Amino acid sequence: MKDWWQETFPRGRQSLIISDVHGYPVQIAYGEKGTGKPLFLLHGMGSWSYNWRYSVAPLSKYFRVICVDSKGFGFSEKPCLRREQSGHQVIELERIIQQLCDEPAVIVSESLGALIALALAQKNPQLVGRLVVINAPIFADKLPHWAMSILSQMPIELLQTIDSLRLAYLFSPIVREIMAIERRKVLFDPSILTQEDVYWITYPFVEIPGTLVKVAEDLQIAAKEIENLQANKPNMLTQIQKRLSEIDCPTLILWGDKDSWFPASHGEKLHQQLPNSQFQILENCCHDASTGAAKVVNQAILKFLQQTDFW
Known part of the structure; x- marks a missing residue:
């Protein structure tokens, strides 16, 4: 299997500290x-830069496209001795x-990445x-x-043991099949996978120890946030x-009309609360829009x- 990083980016996979x-x-x-103005592509929970495989080439004709693996995800470091x-x-x-740019950037973000991008636009608007x-x-x-709920409730120590024993690697055919089944469920046309x-x-989960633990930690944080939200x-x-x-x-909100995770009404509500936003429904699109409606x-x-003069 050809290395995706090498096939996609002129300098392959790079790293920064x-x-x-x-x-x-x-x-x-x-x-x-x-080349040009910087445009960051941010993935969602459990994903990594590969989710943007259909966007890098088209967008890089006009912008300096930068795909980033968040800490603990994909090929980024997984510091398992520190809790998040x-x-x-x-x-x-x-x-x-x-570190990577000295001017305001375009932030294109999906799922959890979109929530992070919204928070960053509030914390440091000069960057966006x-x-x-x-x-x-x-x-x-x-x-x-359901898998997110299970991982959010599992003891981290147990997941660390699973990681250290490389059980995901040992049972990689099963892991890949289960993840493929679930990933197809968030695509309007599952056959494109x-x-x-x-x-x-599935590569990070199977081949890179620590991935499962770090994803579970972030899921546990998310579950606690939702619990606190409901408890005021x-x-x-x-x-x-x-x-x-x-x-x-200026903000563009895109939402799959068939998203079963977060309904399109959430996108309309977000649009109403963002003063300088546009809202577009993606027809015949489920949650995985970067793949299913690329x-x-x-x-x-x-x-x-x-339209917003960012060229």
């Missing part, structure tokens, strides 16, 4: 292609952008020139998938929701950036 929320150095994997805390992704994304959010869990009231796609989507206790979701009106950069997504991004 940032300080994480605890102040420790952590290695972040990324790839970039094209709520909001760590926002701080880490801020530091990644500050334009914002594109896709199927964002901004009004989530539960974890949307190839065997090569399944190989790369302090939580990050409420903080982001209350400050949506502060985001004044052509329409790419066209919408370019049209939006042209």
Whole structure:
């Protein structure tokens, strides 16, 4: 199997070192292609840069496209001796952008990545020139998938044991098949998911120890945030929701009309609360829009950036 990073980016997979929320150095994997103004592609929960495989080439004709694996995901470092805390992704994304570019960037973000991007636009608006959010869990009231719920309740020590014994690697055919079945469920046309796609989507879980633990940690944080939201206790979701009106950069909201995780009504509600936003429904699209509606997504991004004079 050809290396996806080498096939996709002129310099293959690159890395940079940032300080994480605890102040420790952590290695972040990324790839970039094209020239011009910077455009970041942010993946969702359990995914990595490969989710944007259909967007890198089309968007890099006009922009310096940068795909980033969040800490703990994909090929980025997985510091398993330090437990994560709520909001760590926002701080880490801020530091990644500050290292990689010296001007406001376009942030194109999906699912959890979209929530992080919204929070960053509130925390440090100078970094964000334009914002594109896709199927964002901004009004989530539960974890949307059964596997997420299971991982959010499992003891981290047990998952560390599973990782250390390389059980995902030993049972890789089963792991790949289960993940393929579940990934197809978030696609309007499941047949577009190839065997090569399944190989790369599952690669970090099968081949890179620590992936399962770090994903579970972030899921446990998400579950706690939702629990606190429902109990009217302090939580990050409420903080982001209350400050949506502060985001004044031009924003494009894209939402799959068949998204069973977060309904399109959430996108309309987000649009109503973002003063400088546009809203577009993606027809015949489920949650995985970057794969299932890639052509329409790419066209919408370019049209939006042209309309808002970000060239």
